[in-house]
Amino acid sequence: MAYKVDHEYDYLFKIVLIGDSGVGKSNILSRFTRNEFHLDSKSTIGVEFATRTLQVEGKTVKAQIWDTAGQERYRAITSAYYRGAVGALLVYDITKRQTFDNVLRWLSELRDHADSNIVIMMAGNKSDLNHLRSVKQEDAQSLAEKEGLAFLETSALEAINVEKAFQTILMDIYQIISKKALAAQQAAASVPQGTIINVKNLSDNGIKGGCCSS
Numbered sequence: 001m002a003y004k005v006d007h008e009y010d011y012l013f014k015i016v017l018i019g020d021s022g023v024g025k026s027n028i029l030s031r032f033t034r035n036e037f038h039l040d041s042k043s044t045i046g047v048e049f050a051t052r053t054l055q056v057e058g059k060t061v062k063a064q065i066w067d068t069a070g071q072e073r074y075r076a077i078t079s080a081y082y083r084g085a086v087g088a089l090l091v092y093d094i095t096k097r098q099t100f101d102n103v104l105r106w107l108s109e110l111r112d113h114a115d116s117n118i119v120i121m122m123a124g125n126k127s128d129l130n131h132l133r134s135v136k137q138e139d140a141q142s143l144a145e146k147e148g149l150a151f152l153e154t155s156a157l158e159a160i161n162v163e164k165a166f167q168t169i170l171m172d173i174y175q176i177i178s179k180k181a182l183a184a185q186q187a188a189a190s191v192p193q194g195t196i197i198n199v200k201n202l203s204d205n206g207i208k209g210g211c212c213s214s
């Protein structure tokens with residue numbers, strides 16, 4: 001009898017939010033998981049994570065997205081935060097140059113604590129504040145290319161590209177794991193055929209052949 005695994009999803013992916021304090025991480029999360037935005041920063045009331053289930057290539061994927069509780073202010077994010085993460089959204093604020101300059105520090109934090117195959121998307125948030133911009137989109141794009149990251153400008157306030165940012169991360173993760181699954185299948189298929197077991201010989205050794213009343 002085949003066992004039906006009774007999950008409401010096919011895959012569960014842990015994604016971490018990182019980047020300087022005040023760039024909009026918590027609002028990106030609330031926009032994506034609850035379609036909410038808060039003008040005041042509630043950085044001290046950190047939820048551990050929030051989830052949203054969506055379809056990726058016909059599979060049901062549950063995204064479990066972890067948010068900091070403000071520890072980034074003290075550069076005190078523990079390695080437990082990164083453990084098991086398969087994706088990261090690295091956020092800076094397009095109106096605050098310093099938050100973009102710190103992207104490299106966040107990348108080295110990821111290199112130190114996260115899996116080396118982690119999928120990273122860089123997001124330049126607050127794109128609605130274009131008149132206050134201090135980071136050019138081209139500069140971010142070339143950094144992303146140099147570091148091998150996906151890149152988008154987002155606005156949690158106006159709900160621009162938030163959905164797309166997560167969809168892209170999830171799709172990239174899905175591509176990686178489905179490639180791995182395919183490689184595993186091919187490896188299994190190339191195993192030489194097993195020895196043919198002769199039932200008569202088994203009987204000769206006192207092991208009864210034949211079967212099957214049910």
Ligand SMILES: Nc1nc2c(ncn2[C@@H]2O[C@H](COP(=O)(O)OP(=O)(O)O)[C@@H](O)[C@H]2O)c(=O)[nH]1
Pocket residue numbers: 020021022023024025026027028038039040041042043125126127128129154155156157158
């Ligand atoms: N204009 C604008 N403000 C934003 C946006 N995202 C977040 N904020 C504001 O930026 C501040 C910090 O946001 P928060 O989500 O707490 O940032 P966190 O510290 O990275 O989690 C809050 O006052 C938010 O209302 C955005 O897309 N546009």
Ligand SMILES: [Mg+2]
Pocket residue numbers: 025026027042043067068069070
């Ligand atoms: Mg926050």
